[in-house]
Amino acid sequence: MSTVPVLDRTAERLGRGRSEPAGGGGAGRVWTVEDAKRMSPSEVATLYRAHVNPGQVDMMRLVGCDRVGIREARGAVLVDGAGNAILDFWGGFGALALGHNHPRIVEARMRFQRENRHELVMAFLSQYATALAATLAHVAPGNLEVVHLCTSGSEAVEAALKLAEHAQGAQRAGIVYVENSFHGKTKGALSVTDSERFRSDFRLLPHRIRIPFGDAAALERALTADPALGAVILEPIQGGAGIVVAPDGYLRDVRRICDRHRVLWIADEVQSGFGRTGRFFAFEHDGVVPDVVTMAKALGGGKAAVGAAITTREVFERAYGSPARALVHGPSTFSAMGEACCTALEAINVLLDEGLMERAQRIGGELLSGLHVLRGRFPGLIREVRGRGLMVAIEFQDLSGVLPQPLRPLLNPLDGSGALCAAVGTLLLRDHRVLIGFTDYNRNVARLAPPLVVERRQIQALLAALEATLELGVTGILRRFAARTLRPGDPGVGTEPATPHG
Numbered sequence: 001m002s003t004v005p006v007l008d009r010t011a012e013r014l015g016r017g018r019s020e021p022a023g024g025g026g027a028g029r030v031w032t033v034e035d036a037k038r039m040s041p042s043e044v045a046t047l048y049r050a051h052v053n054p055g056q057v058d059m060m061r062l063v064g065c066d067r068v069g070i071r072e073a074r075g076a077v078l079v080d081g082a083g084n085a086i087l088d089f090w091g092g093f094g095a096l097a098l099g100h101n102h103p104r105i106v107e108a109r110m111r112f113q114r115e116n117r118h119e120l121v122m123a124f125l126s127q128y129a130t131a132l133a134a135t136l137a138h139v140a141p142g143n144l145e146v147v148h149l150c151t152s153g154s155e156a157v158e159a160a161l162k163l164a165e166h167a168q169g170a171q172r173a174g175i176v177y178v179e180n181s182f183h184g185k186t187k188g189a190l191s192v193t194d195s196e197r198f199r200s201d202f203r204l205l206p207h208r209i210r211i212p213f214g215d216a217a218a219l220e221r222a223l224t225a226d227p228a229l230g231a232v233i234l235e236p237i238q239g240g241a242g243i244v245v246a247p248d249g250y251l252r253d254v255r256r257i258c259d260r261h262r263v264l265w266i267a268d269e270v271q272s273g274f275g276r277t278g279r280f281f282a283f284e285h286d287g288v289v290p291d292v293v294t295m296a297k298a299l300g301g302g303k304a305a306v307g308a309a310i311t312t313r314e315v316f317e318r319a320y321g322s323p324a325r326a327l328v329h330g331p332s333t334f335s336a337m338g339e340a341c342c343t344a345l346e347a348i349n350v351l352l353d354e355g356l357m358e359r360a361q362r363i364g365g366e367l368l369s370g371l372h373v374l375r376g377r378f379p380g381l382i383r384e385v386r387g388r389g390l391m392v393a394i395e396f397q398d399l400s401g402v403l404p405q406p407l408r409p410l411l412n413p414l415d416g417s418g419a420l421c422a423a424v425g426t427l428l429l430r431d432h433r434v435l436i437g438f439t440d441y442n443r444n445v446a447r448l449a450p451p452l453v454v455e456r457r458q459i460q461a462l463l464a465a466l467e468a469t470l471e472l473g474v475t476g477i478l479r480r481f482a483a484r485t486l487r488p489g490d491p492g493v494g495t496e497p498a499t500p501h502g
Contacts, residue, residue: 041069041081065429073100076454078435086429087458090437091449093239094271094391097298098350099451105301108346112339119338129336132345136310139280139348142289146316148309148329149336153270153296154184156307157233160292161188161205162329163311164231164264166319172230174207176222176263180441181213182240183233183268192233195240195441213238214246216253223261231264236282239271242445243386243393251286264291264315270307274298275351275452277389278361285388291315301347304340356452363459364389367448370463378470381420381477383444392448393439394466396420399474418443423481424469431480432465 039047045066049057060066069081076099078086088096098105118126133147148159165173177183177192184190185198191205209229211218223229236251238244258265267290272282274295279285281293292315296307320326351357368387371394375382384395399419421444428434437447450458472480 039069041067044069068429075099075102076451076458084433086433086435087450087461088435089448089450089454089462090435091451092302093297093437093447094274094276094449095297095300096302096451097274097276097356098301098347099453100302102301102350102453104350105303105343105346108342109303109339112342117338117342120333122333126336126338126341128338128341128345129331132306132336132341133308135345135348136308139352140293140310141281141284143312143314144289144293144310146311146313148311149331149341150296150307150309151305151332151335151340152184152307153268153294154186154189155332155335156270156294156296156309157183157189157192157266157268158186159309159329160233160266160294160311161192161231163292163309163315163319164266166325166328167315168230168264168318172228174209174226174229174231175205176209176211176219176229176232178211178213178234178238180238180241180244181233181235181268182238182440183235184270193240213241213244214250216250216257219254220257223257223263229261229263231266232258233266233268235268235272236286237272237277237388237391239391239447240440242395242439242442243391243447245386245388246286249286251283251288255288255290258291266290266292266294268294270294270296271449272391274347275357275360275389276391276449278357278364280357282388282391299344299347300340301343301350304337304343306340306344307335351452354453360389360452363454363456364392366456367392367459367462370459371466374463374467374470377467381424381470381474387448390448390450390452390454394421394446394448395442396424396444396446398444399478420444420474420477421446423477424466426481427469427472427477428465432461432468434462434465 045057045061057066068086070078071081071083072079073088076088078088078100080086088100091097129149133149136147137145148156148163150156150159161175164175175192177194179194181192181194183193185193187202188205190199190202191208193199194210207228209222209226211222213234219232232254234254236246254265257263267281267283269281269283273280273293274297276282276298277285281295283290292309292311294307294309299308300306320328364387367390368385371385371392375385381397382394383397384393386393386395397420418438421438425436425438425446428436437449439445439447448462469477
């Protein structure tokens, strides 16, 4: 059968698509980069709903993020289509430790491109991947020295789980994980992620034991009762749970218990690593060293997808030390790409040269102090403030039991529990142009993970905006939130004069 008619129809469709002007319906169209740059927020929302994820559009609409089009970004500031500055305290869930478009990161990438360096030369050893692995081994504490490079946190967790299984052997393939954990959405990572919503009805790894976070006695009991358990995975600071910091002494107990039972400890530092808490890794505050550490997000300098799983030579040799196993879990096609590795190398050097770890601890303390003052003033609105460095949470009071009936359908995606948090976040964005994040499990928690380069005046701007919002009281906040959210045709943030956040 001839394929010419099919090819002709394909060429016709692509040609017709290219002839459409920017702003068309998108059907049968090949978009250019310049077309994408000119998209309006409403056009983005329409096409995202049609071709990506309609439910995500609904969630973003709830807090007003669907009506904002970002034109450019620098440091801790986003700039919308009308030139308005928006303070970014979301920070890409911690991925933007160096902020948007750090000049040294941009220059390193441009230099790489100008010099026509190699990206994918898989037949040879890459000097850039080698340098990045050696640098990570140098900055990591203890005897963490063997590095697997990848492209995401989930992929790093997958590598860590496979490493532990091979190192411990098939008879000890069981895994201990903790309540309210988040380790990713790929199948292995999802198996140790404590979320019924994310797990859905997928078939997961078979031998898993869940215990409470922060409960060393529960870990001891689990490992004593089941000798087939070979690894424990946990976050030193739980991100998805709402920035829950491990209790004092807990990580030291985990290390001691794992040693006693000859169990490997995997520390997931994808969100808390890369200097965010004032140390390169959050577990360093407790003076302990895990057997395996995962990291990603900020490692890419805000410009590249880079992840890593770092382990000891002893564990690596047990898992992959023989020639037959050397390539069982090697790099994938796009892990350890040249430009990505150079970006991560420069990111580590920027972190150290600019003293950003120390800065995160210092300025994070100022942020936490300011938030504690607001909690003291508004105890009926703020339940708790917590965090470490620039990984901070504001837990608002749960209004699900007293939420006015007209607002309940509007807040269905949040199950009503996160009404106050969502309302405050919406008003911060729309009235004060301050963007904050939310957490996966506890909808009452606002997550603050600004770039480590955030300035004191920007911290003060956030605190002032939050204070002004909280002064409205519960009724005023919910009334304004409802009016803003339900107002038909509301064009969003980018319609008023710019503010001097930048």
